[in-house]
Structure formats: structure tokens, C-alpha cells
Amino acid sequence: MKGSEVIVKCLLKQDVKHIFGITGGAVIPLYDELYHYQDRIRNIICRHEQGAAHMAAGFARACGKPGVAVATSGPGGTNLITGIMDAFMDSTPMVAMAGQVPTSLVGNDAFQETDMMGLTLPITKHNFQVRNPEHIADTLLKAFKIATEGRPGPVYVDLPKDVQNAEVKGEIPDKVEIRSYRPTFRPNPLQIKKAVETILKAERPVIIAGGGCIIAGAQDSLIEFANLSCIPVNTTTMGKGIFPESHPLSLGVMGMHGEEQANYAAINTDCIIAVGCRFSDRITGDTRLFAKDAKVVHADVDPTEIGKNVRVDIPIVGDAREVLKMFAAVFAELAVKKENRHEPWIKKLRELRELTHAEEDKAAAGMTQANLLRMLNRFKQESDIFTTGVGQHQMFGEHYLTFTRPRTWITSGGAGTMGYGLPAALGAKVAMPDRNVYDLDGDGSFQMTSQELATAKQFGIKVVPIIMNNKCLGMVRQWLEIFQGNRQSGVHYANFNPDFVKLAEAYHLKGITVARESEFLPALEEAKQSDETVVIDVHVQEEENILPMLPPGKGLQHIIGGRTVFRQNWDDVK
Amino acid sequence: MYDDNITHYRKHQHTITLIVSNEPGMLARVAGLFMRRNFNIEALTVAQSTKPEISRMTISFKGDDKVYEQLAKQLNKVVNIVKVSDLPPDISIIRELALIKIHTKGPEEQKQLMAYCQAHEAKVAHVNRDDMTVEIVGSPHKIDSFLELVKPMGIKELARTGATGLFRGNTGFEKL
Numbered sequence: 027m028k029g030s031e032v033i034v035k036c037l038l039k040q041d042v043k044h045i046f047g048i049t050g051g052a053v054i055p056l057y058d059e060l061y062h063y064q065d066r067i068r069n070i071i072c073r074h075e076q077g078a079a080h081m082a083a084g085f086a087r088a089c090g091k092p093g094v095a096v097a098t099s100g101p102g103g104t105n106l107i108t109g110i111m112d113a114f115m116d117s118t119p120m121v122a123m124a125g126q127v128p129t130s131l132v133g134n135d136a137f138q139e140t141d142m143m144g145l146t147l148p149i150t151k152h153n154f155q156v157r158n159p160e161h162i163a164d165t166l167l168k169a170f171k172i173a174t175e176g177r178p179g180p181v182y183v184d185l186p187k188d189v190q191n192a193e194v195k196g197e198i199p200d201k202v203e204i205r206s207y208r209p210t211f212r213p214n215p216l217q218i219k220k221a222v223e224t225i226l227k228a229e230r231p232v233i234i235a236g237g238g239c240i241i242a243g244a245q246d247s248l249i250e251f252a253n254l255s256c257i258p259v260n261t262t263t264m265g266k267g268i269f270p271e272s273h274p275l276s277l278g279v280m281g282m283h284g285e286e287q288a289n290y291a292a293i294n295t296d297c298i299i300a301v302g303c304r305f306s307d308r309i310t311g312d313t314r315l316f317a318k319d320a321k322v323v324h325a326d327v328d329p330t331e332i333g334k335n336v337r338v339d340i341p342i343v344g345d346a347r348e349v350l351k352m353f354a355a356v357f358a359e360l361a362v363k364k365e366n367r368h369e370p371w372i373k374k375l376r377e378l379r380e381l382t383h384a385e386e387d388k389a390a391a392g393m394t395q396a397n398l399l400r401m402l403n404r405f406k407q408e409s410d411i412f413t414t415g416v417g418q419h420q421m422f423g424e425h426y427l428t429f430t431r432p433r434t435w436i437t438s439g440g441a442g443t444m445g446y447g448l449p450a451a452l453g454a455k456v457a458m459p460d461r462n463v464y465d466l467d468g469d470g471s472f473q474m475t476s477q478e479l480a481t482a483k484q485f486g487i488k489v490v491p492i493i494m495n496n497k498c499l500g501m502v503r504q505w506l507e508i509f510q511g512n513r514q515s516g517v518h519y520a521n522f523n524p525d526f527v528k529l530a531e532a533y534h535l536k537g538i539t540v541a542r543e544s545e546f547l548p549a550l551e552e553a554k555q556s557d558e559t560v561v562i563d564v565h566v567q568e569e570e571n572i573l574p575m576l577p578p579g580k581g582l583q584h585i586i587g588g589r590t591v592f593r594q595n596w597d598d599v600k
Numbered sequence: 601m602y603d604d605n606i607t608h609y610r611k612h613q614h615t616i617t618l619i620v621s622n623e624p625g626m627l628a629r630v631a632g633l634f635m636r637r638n639f640n641i642e643a644l645t646v647a648q649s650t651k652p653e654i655s656r657m658t659i660s661f662k663g664d665d666k667v668y669e670q671l672a673k674q675l676n677k678v679v680n681i682v683k684v685s686d687l688p689p690d691i692s693i694i695r696e697l698a699l700i701k702i703h704t705k706g707p708e709e710q711k712q713l714m715a716y717c718q719a720h721e722a723k724v725a726h727v728n729r730d731d732m733t734v735e736i737v738g739s740p741h742k743i744d745s746f747l748e749l750v751k752p753m754g755i756k757e758l759a760r761t762g763a764t765g766l767f768r769g770n771t772g773f774e775k776l
Contacts, residue, residue, distance in 0.1 A: 143625060144628065147625075147628065147629065147632055148632055148636050151679070152679040152680075155624075155625075172679060204679065205682060206621065206679060206680055206681060206682040206683075207679050328677070329673050329676070329677075330670065330673040330674050330676075330677055333666075333669065333670070334670060
């Protein structure tokens with residue numbers, strides 16, 4: 027058997043049905059082999075390797091299975107880098123493979139050679155170079171194991187061309203063991219007990235549910251725990267959707283552009299129960315001011331996250347679902363009278379939530395992103411998947427779109443990768459062909475990967491990019507306006523954006539312009555009904571700001587642009 | 601005989617020992633981690649262990665307990681690092697080798713230096729007309745104090761290996 031056949035057999039063994047990639051000199055043997063397996067592995071050829079990596083990530087985030095991205099050596103590999111880094115920051119399971127020059131030429135600066143091992147070292151969970159063809163199967167199975175077990179992440183596999191071409195025995199083991207890799211899954215019951223004792227003493231507790239809860243499939247356990255303990259739930263940007271935002275205990279997303287009631291809870295709480303979140307600076311602001319007077323219970327599957335950014339009182343290492351299940355079990359046993367549990371706290375938070383939502387509903391009509399996204403929120407169905415680019419539209423989406431299910435809000439959280447939206451949407455649609463998939467995008471972000479419209483057309487992958495086109499890099503423009511004395515350096519695209527409708531048409535797809543508010547819903551409806559990708563170019567107001575926001579380097583207490591509640595603190599309420 | 605003494609041990613000085621898979625790029629993984637996470641390596645030694653597939657690394661660095669804890673966790677996360685452990689000076693043997701080339705102007709200084717060597721159980725490895733190369737093995741602190749002693753004579757060149765170490769106890773670290 028040829029090395030390349032072993033690779034394909036390993037992919038089949040891992041139940042891989044889709045590959046996102048671009049071929050090239052150093053992966054010809056692999057693609058040659060895939061030719062024979064077209065009926066079992068769909069080979070989606072992208073237009074840029076960054077797109078391939080984001081598609082693999084979108085696929086993984088939508089369905090939970092690892093995404094596979096393939097590229098050739100040298101520039102093919104380096105083009106994958108942004109996507110790999112993005113997957114690393116957001117703990118997305120991915121196996122990225124690239125060809126490499128033959129082993130005899132490695133280190134000689136051969137044509138299209140680059141040190142992908144060195145380049146991917148800091149942005150992968152692990153990486154491998156297969157030098158011995160007999161190790162292909164073992165290596166690939168290890169790659170999938172590492173990418174998916176414990177805290178997921180990207181694994182890179184370097185495949186020299188001669189290794190792909192070599193004749194090997196080709197025995198594919200059933201299982202691989204990695205002695206030095208055994209992530210903790212079950213939390214320590216003693217720590218759970220300590221945590222529960224702390225939680226029971228709290229008067230103003232709040233749960234922070236992060237992306238780890240989505241990865242662990244913890245929605246049921248989270249809802250059960252929240253209901254039994256009567257504790258309100260904040261999510262992070264990455265955790266959005268894990269707790270139904272229609273639930274009476276939901277406070278929404280917290281952090282830099284978070285909902286006011288969520289940040290209020292984080293500021294005034296006396297006990298934070300953080301599960302599957304890494305306390306990113308976008309959540310905490312200045313960590314010296316974060317949860318100053320609160321006990322912190324922090325559960326994460328990755329022990330390095332515990333105590334890394336925020337002081338922790340009760341550390342718990344383990345899978346988010348297991349942790350929440352154990353919490354729920356203890357609270358079920360205690361059968362605490364629900365009604366009486368921290369009632370003033372809950373009452374206050376609900377009041378604030380109603381207040382902020384009422385304020386938001388009063389916001390300006392017309393072509394503002396706030397208004398349009400409120401319309402979009404009423405239009406969308408519960409099962410719809412939204413991916414995003416990065417910038418104002420993303421934060422408006424986080425604010426105004428409500429989700430009730432995990433894996434429906436797929437956004438580049440840690441890395442903030444502009445250009446993530448379209449390819450991630452395509453990947454998500456491949457994973458979930460029966461769902462409507464929208465790419466909520468900006469004109470800046472969309473142009474970074476818009477060539478993947480060709481992939482959408484060629485492979486009949488239907489998504490709906492909705493471009494919030496304000497002819498500038500809106501988020502940076504907002505920062506410049508607020509923090510730099512409105513010196514608008516390098517943010518205006520002005521009239522040099524392409525006509526996105528014509529761009530869609532150039533890719534044999536339909537585009538619709540929305541210049542007036544009244545045109546928005548008909549455009550969405552038409553795009554939804556279409557069998558093919560339809561691009562919606564929405565001409566929004568240029569100078570709209572997404573508020574409230576956390577000024578850089580400040581604490582959550584210093585959020586600006588809050589409508590109602592930030593001036594209050596719990597002591598005044600009492 | 602010079603004895604390790606914890607009170608002499610410089611504050612915040614850590615020596616950790618790593619059991620790692622002996623494979624290409626392993627050093628880069630460890631060194632890269634120190635750089636990325638903003639930790640500073642003072643010394644690093646690496647060589648094969650009793651098993652060919654396993655190497656042992658010893659790393660010295662400065663940092664408080666919080667730094668040590670985070671670093672140990674980050675190192676543990678590296679897939680092919682098998683084991684990470686601190687070597688606290690009071691329960692470990694920590695040794696380093698140094699070769700020191702020292703100016704010696706005339707027989708008086710030579711004699712003086714040889715007396716120093718004897719007191720520190722250091723050996724004279726080589727003698728030139730106007731310098732001597734001394735070979736000394738001991739704790740990093742012992743080497744520091746020897747260097748302090750001979751500094752007035754003039755040190756021409758210095759090569760230190762960095763610390764390596766083992767637990768004093770009978771628990772084998774490579775038995776996994």
C-alpha cells in the first residue's frame with residue numbers, strides 16, 4: 027500500500043467525509059489517492075488555504091467533529107497559518123495537513139520548502155512531521171486523538187512527498203496510546219464539594235459559561251444546574267448559545283461589549299462560578315479590578331487556564347459537562363427551596379435586563395446595524411446558524427441576536443480573525459446541510475476571503491452572507507473616534523469597495539442591495555428561499571457606534587456608553 | 601566539603617527536571633514555550649536518560665511560586681513532555697560543572713590558585729605559562745562563590761554547563 031493510501035484510510039477510519047483544501051506539488055500523491063475515494067470523501071477545493079482552514083473550523087464548530095484542512099508545502103502551508111491560529115485560540119478540533127518536500131531535500135531550501143514545524147509550533151496543540159512512512163497511520167491517529175480529546179485544538183501534520191509515495195505495510199492500528207497525553211476528564215469530587223459549599227454561602231452568585239461548555243455538550247447540565255440552584259447565567263462570546271437567551275435566568279453575554287445586566291452581575295457578584303471559560307481580557311477587563319470581592323470557582327478541562335488570568339479560590343480540573351452534572355446532582359439532593367434563593371439579587375438583575383432591553387428597543391430606526399439586527403433577530407429561526415466576521419457587525423450581532431442552542435453562533439473569539447465569516451459559514455453548512463447558515467459580515471472582513479464565493483458556487487454550498495457595509499473598518503473607526511480624538515487613520519474604504527452585487531454575479535451568484543430599511547426583510551426572505559448562495563449588501567450608516575464598551579486597560583466598572591445601570595452598585599440598591 | 605544549604609539558595613531560584621520523549625524538535629518545543637510565555641531560562645541541560653527513547657532536561661529559572669506553577673502546568677501540557685518536577689534544593693542533589701581559565705602571573709599566584717582549588721575540591725585541568733584552567737563541580741552556588749574568590753586574579757574565560765540534578769530520595773523518577 028502507498029503512504030498516501032494509508033493517509034486516506036486513516037481519514038476514513040476517523041469518519042472524515044469532507045476535506046477542505048487546495049492541492050499542489052507536494053500533495054499530488056494524496057490528492058491522487060483521494061481520486062479513488064471520491065464517493066466516500068468529499069474533496070472541497072477552496073480558493074485560498076486560509077479559507078480551507080476556516081471552513082474546517084466552521085465545520086468543527088457546527089458539528090463537533092474535527093475539521094480537516096489540506097494544503098501543499100511552502101506557501102500552501104503558510105496560508106493555512108491564520109486558520110490554524112484561529113482554531114488554536116478558540117479550541118477548535120482540527121487536523122491540518124500539508125505536503126512537504128521529500129525528506130532528502132528537507133533543510134536544503136528546496137522549491138516550496140518551508141519549516142512548517144517551526145511555524146506551527148506555537149499555534150498548534152501539537153505537530154508532527156512524518157519521516158518514516160511506517161509511522162503514517164500511528165501519527166495520523168494520534169493527531170486526531172490529540173485534536174479532539176481534552177481541550178480540543180488544531181494539530182498539524184507535515185507530510186513529505188516521498189513519505190506519501192513510499193510503499194508501506196499499511197497496518198492501521200485500532201487504537202493509539204500517548205503515554206504523555208492523558209487529559210483529566212472527571213473532576214475531583216472533593217473540589218466539587220468545596221465549590222458547592224462556597225456557592226451555598228453566596229448571596230449574589232453568577233455562573234459564567236464559556237465555549238468549553240459548548241465543546242463539552244453541556245447545555246442540559248447547565249440548564250439543570252441553573253434551575254436547581256437559581257443562579258443567573260452570563261455567557262462569554264464563545265459560550266453564546268449554550269444557555270438559552272430566552273431563559274429567565276439568562277443575562278446574556280458579558281465583557282467588553284457585553285450586556286449591561288451581565289456586566290453588572292459580574293461586578294457586584296460575591297461568587298463567580300466559571301465553567302469552560304479562560305477569563306480572556308475581553309471578559310475581565312483589568313484583572314486587578316475583576317471580581318475583587320467575589321469567591322471564584324473555576325472549572326476547566328485545561329489546568330493551565332486555572333489561575334492564569336484571574337485569582338481562583340476553588341480550582342476544578344475536568345470536563346465542563348461532568349462538572350455541571352455533579353453540581354446539579356448535589357443541588358438536586360439538597361433540594362433547596364428555590365423561591366427563596368437570593369431573591370433580591372435575581373429580582374434586581376431581571377429588572378435591569380428589562381430596562382436595558384426596553385432601552386435598546388427605543389434605539390434609532392433606519393439603516394443602523396442595531397435596528398437591522400433587531401429585525402434579523404425576529405426573522406431568524408432557532409436552528410439557524412450564524413457565523414461572523416470580526417468588528418462592529420460581530421459585536422452588534424452578539425448584542426442583538428439571541429440564541430437558544432449551542433453551535434449556532436460561530437464567531438472568531440480569541441483570534442478576532444477578519445475573513446472568518448464566509449469560509450466558516452461554508453464549513454458549517456457542509457456539517458449541517460439541513461440548517462440555514464448566515465454569515466453576518468462586514469465589508470472589511472468579507473473582502474479578506476470573498477473568493478470563497480467560488481467554492482460556494484462550485485460545490486453548491488448555500489449560505490447567506492449579509493454584509494453590514496459601512497464603507498470603513500467600523501470598529502477601529504469607533505475606537506479612533508472615542509479614544510484618539512477622532513483622527514481617522516487608515517480606516518476608510520470610501521468608494522473603493524467593490525459593488526458586492528456585481529462581485530456575487532462575477533461568481534455566477536446572485537447579489538441583492540439593501541439601501542432602505544424596507545428592503546431588508548424581502549432580501550432576507552429571497553435569500554432564504556434561494557437554492558444557491560445569495561450575497562446581501564446592506565448599506566448601513568457609517569458612523570454608528572456599538573455601545574456600551576469597555577475602554578482598553580480599564581475594569582468592567584469603567585464601561586462607557588451604558589444606558590442605564592452602570593452608575594448603580596449593589597450597596598446603593600440595598 | 602561544601603554543603604548545599606537552603607538558606608544560601610538564591611530567592612526565587614527554581615531548578616526543574618523534565619522527562620521528555622527523545623525526538624527531533626523537543627528542545628525547540630521547550631525553549632519556544634519559555635519565550636512565548638515570557639519566562640526566562642537561566643540554564644538548560646539536556647541528554648539521554650537510561651532509556652534511549654527518553655531524555656532528561658534540567659532547567660534553571662527565576663520566578664515566584666505563581667510563575668513556577670504556571671510554567672509547570674504549561675510544560676505538562678506539551679504533548680511529549682512525560683513528567684515535570686521541581687527539584688527543591690533541600691531534598692535534591694544539584695550539580696554543575698564549570699571550566700574557568702584564570703590569569704596567573706608567576707609562581708606565587710599559581711600557588712595561591714592551587715590552594716583555592718584544594719579548598720574547593722576543584723581540579724587543575726590545564727596549565728599554560730600565564731594562565732590555569734580549573735575544573736570545578738558543585739552546586740551553582742558553590743561555583744558562584746569560587747568565581748567570586750578568583751575574580752581579583754582575572755578570569756580570562758568561563759564555561760558553565762548549567763545545573764543538573766536528582767532527588768535525594770529512593771524514588772526513581774524515570775520509573776513511570
